[in-house]
Amino acid sequence: MLIVQKYGGTSVGNVERIDAVAARVIESKKAGHDLVVVVSAMSGETNKLLEFAGFFSQTPNHREVDMLLSSGERVTSALLAIALEAKGYPAVSMSGRRAGIVTDTIHTKARIEYIDTTEMKKTLDEGKIIVVAGFQGVSDNGEVTTLGRGGSDLSAVAVAGALEADLCEIYTDVDGVYTTDPRIEPKAKKLDKISYEEMLELASLGAKVLQSRSVELAKKLNVNLVTRSSFNHHEGTLITKEENIMEQPLVSGIALDKNQARVTLRGVTDKPGIAAEIFQKLADCNVNVDMIIQNVGYDGTTNLGFTVPQNELEVTKQAMSELKASEIMQYDSDIVKVSVVGVGMKSHSGVACKAFSTMAKEGINIEMISTSEIKISMVIQAKYGELAVRALHSAYQLDK
Ligand code: ADP
Ligand code: ASP
Numbered sequence: 001m002l003i004v005q006k007y008g009g010t011s012v013g014n015v016e017r018i019d020a021v022a023a024r025v026i027e028s029k030k031a032g033h034d035l036v037v038v039v040s041a042m043s044g045e046t047n048k049l050l051e052f053a054g055f056f057s058q059t060p061n062h063r064e065v066d067m068l069l070s071s072g073e074r075v076t077s078a079l080l081a082i083a084l085e086a087k088g089y090p091a092v093s094m095s096g097r098r099a100g101i102v103t104d105t106i107h108t109k110a111r112i113e114y115i116d117t118t119e120m121k122k123t124l125d126e127g128k129i130i131v132v133a134g135f136q137g138v139s140d141n142g143e144v145t146t147l148g149r150g151g152s153d154l155s156a157v158a159v160a161g162a163l164e165a166d167l168c169e170i171y172t173d174v175d176g177v178y179t180t181d182p183r184i185e186p187k188a189k190k191l192d193k194i195s196y197e198e199m200l201e202l203a204s205l206g207a208k209v210l211q212s213r214s215v216e217l218a219k220k221l222n223v224n225l226v227t228r229s230s231f232n233h234h235e236g237t238l239i240t241k242e243e244n245i246m247e248q249p250l251v252s253g254i255a256l257d258k259n260q261a262r263v264t265l266r267g268v269t270d271k272p273g274i275a276a277e278i279f280q281k282l283a284d285c286n287v288n289v290d291m292i293i294q295n296v297g298y299d300g301t302t303n304l305g306f307t308v309p310q311n312e313l314e315v316t317k318q319a320m321s322e323l324k325a326s327e328i329m330q331y332d333s334d335i336v337k338v339s340v341v342g343v344g345m346k347s348h349s350g351v352a353c354k355a356f357s358t359m360a361k362e363g364i365n366i367e368m369i370s371t372s373e374i375k376i377s378m379v380i381q382a383k384y385g386e387l388a389v390r391a392l393h394s395a396y397q398l399d400k
């Protein structure tokens, strides 16, 4: 089999951990598999590098940020290759460029356009283990790019897809995907299987165990995706097609997104084209707008609210002030988004009502609501985030 294994930040957090990862990789190699290993930077490293940049500027040049951040993954890829060779297993580390990962030119959140697998295939044919520096690629004009936070998951899935690997294993610091973050609710249960659709919702709503774009790509390319722990040999969670899961629970999980900020524009002129103008401006700055709520107009004006990732709030503020979209603009980073996800809700009523009454029982005010076929999201005050997660987890009996 050809297996792509990805090891996250904690799993390669120091040289002893890298040594343990090397041993684990060798186990698979001895079992007769071909291996491409994708690694993250050591845990905390990417944040540390960002802090360094922040010492000089709140809005550092994105090309330079990519040069800076991509170094973290290069360090661990080279160290793992050295560790493997020291144990007698030929290995070659590759930067994103060497691995042929070609992206667009949107620095700090580039999208992969294609992967030229020539070099990787040649190296595999020589019987060597490949260690790819995750989270990075090279743009079609030759610049180093990075794929957005948590992007090593995406590197792994994309490489698995391009090489038509039999399996893509994401090794992390928990046993798999749980009904909610086990660090918030210790009663959370590990799921044996979850559908791509639900995993995609959970991931994009804050469950960082998998990066959302990696799930999207795994679904598209039909990659066999498993998350499991690098610290033990427990079976992990299989992310698979909905039809492969016999009993669909009503609700599969609860997610918490602490990285959101809310923008409120009051007294926006209520006429055709205004919303288009506002969101075009944000799109031009590559801001990822999420929940959008517009009130019914009154007296020729309306109020418009939306959320953006916290680290895109500065650009958003700048864009809004240039546009002079409204007289009163409010920004609030002290909020979180809590979400209930489950494909079973498609065919059941009362799921949303239970979420709202649970918040009421805890005395938590819901400030924004949005729903889709398989999720309910609520914006609430940040200080209630973890309480809300635990209350919802228990209300939907996910601990049972
Ligand atoms: P890595 O560095 O291996 O990529 P991450 O820190 O990105 O690991 O993701 C793993 C973390 O995701 C876990 O430690 C856990 O706290 C968090 N997490 C959030 N939601 C969930 C969930 N539903 N199931 C499992 N882990 C979750
Ligand atoms: N090191 C990067 C990050 O911290 C990418 C990753 O770990 O997946 O976001």
Ligand code: MG
Pocket (backbone or CB within 6 Å): 008, 150, 153, 208, 209, 210, 211
């Ligand atoms: Mg991660």
